[in-house]
Amino acid sequence: LCGCCEKVGNEGLGNLQEVSGVLTMANFQPAETREDSNEVKNNSILSCSAEETRKQVARGVIRAKLSKRRHFVLPRAISPFYLDMLMPPIVNSLFQPQTVTYNGGVANIKNWKISCYLEVMEGGIPCTNPHDELRRYCWDLLETCNGLFAYWYKQQHSCNDASSSKNRVDENGAPVVSRLMTFITRYTAAPEENALLKHVDGAGKVDGSLVLALPIDRWTATEEENSFEGHGGGLTFWDGVKRSVNGKKELEEIVYDTRSGDVAFIDRAVWHQANPISKGTRWALVIFYKVDR
Numbered sequence: 001l002c003g004c005c006e007k008v009g010n011e012g013l014g015n016l017q018e019v020s021g022v023l024t025m026a027n028f029q030p031a032e033t034r035e036d037s038n039e040v041k042n043n044s045i046l047s048c049s050a051e052e053t054r055k056q057v058a059r060g061v062i063r064a065k066l067s068k069r070r071h072f073v074l075p076r077a078i079s080p081f082y083l084d085m086l087m088p089p090i091v092n093s094l095f096q097p098q099t100v101t102y103n104g105g106v107a108n109i110k111n112w113k114i115s116c117y118l119e120v121m122e123g124g125i126p127c128t129n130p131h132d133e134l135r136r137y138c139w140d141l142l143e144t145c146n147g148l149f150a151y152w153y154k155q156q157h158s159c160n161d162a163s164s165s166k167n168r169v170d171e172n173g174a175p176v177v178s179r180l181m182t183f184i185t186r187y188t189a190a191p192e193e194n195a196l197l198k199h200v201d202g203a204g205k206v207d208g209s210l211v212l213a214l215p216i217d218r219w220t221a222t223e224e225e226n227s228f229e230g231h232g233g234g235l236t237f238w239d240g241v242k243r244s245v246n247g248k249k250e251l252e253e254i255v256y257d258t259r260s261g262d263v264a265f266i267d268r269a270v271w272h273q274a275n276p277i278s279k280g281t282r283w284a285l286v287i288f289y290k291v292d293r
Helices: 050-066 080-094 132-137 139-156 162-166
Strands: 016-019 022-025 071-074 098-106 109-119 177-188 196-199 208-213 235-243 249-256 263-267 271-274 281-291
Touching: 050 071, 050 139, 071 139, 071 235, 080 132, 109 132, 132 139, 139 177, 139 208, 139 263, 139 281
Parallel strands: none
Antiparallel strands: 016 022, 071 263, 098 109, 109 177, 177 281, 196 271, 208 263, 208 281, 235 249, 235 271
């Protein structure tokens, strides 16, 4: 690895501005943190200051690259306290799942009916009626996710990647990213609703994606009833390189027990899955990204 992976400068991480329909990085003012912990006060979106978050991402990317991995999971990147404040209107009224039909199915499920789409691809893919009210409600979170993804992508592609030199960058040197598709998914224990098995996002046609674990629903029923603790969940990746028993190289299987606020950054065409649950409900925000060139 070259030294550029470790460089953690003062470039922005959070608020993004929309200029001519293209999302670009703006300066981020770090949130005030608690004196007795690293959790942010009130409704700050990041769990840590922007500087500390940048450091965590940079260190995580170095470890991932050493293992030949093209994904990274950052625990509690988004403040669970913020998400607890955000969730009640989502689970009580704003979340309205749309049934979409994929040619050939997604992870062998032809009719997908557990996601609500905030933003869709050009041409109305996978549906023509995105939920604008939910998009507006989640806007600050979505913009923060853009900043996180852009910074991770810069670190992930900063070494030994000729294509990164073709990326359009903002005034801080971060790649300009735009959301291609955004949706919130509610998994249940019901068949064809309990998981999204092994797949690549956007059929490998997106530059990367972000998955944010949302809180257990404590607002429409008791936490005991809706919790999936001890009954599955989390994410599995097939990434990196390991030696099989016969000495051949193969993808390593890595499992993460993700919880509220954890963010998974996923590079283009990395195999992964949302693991099945057998009880409760599990919520996640998913964003597919394009990096402007």
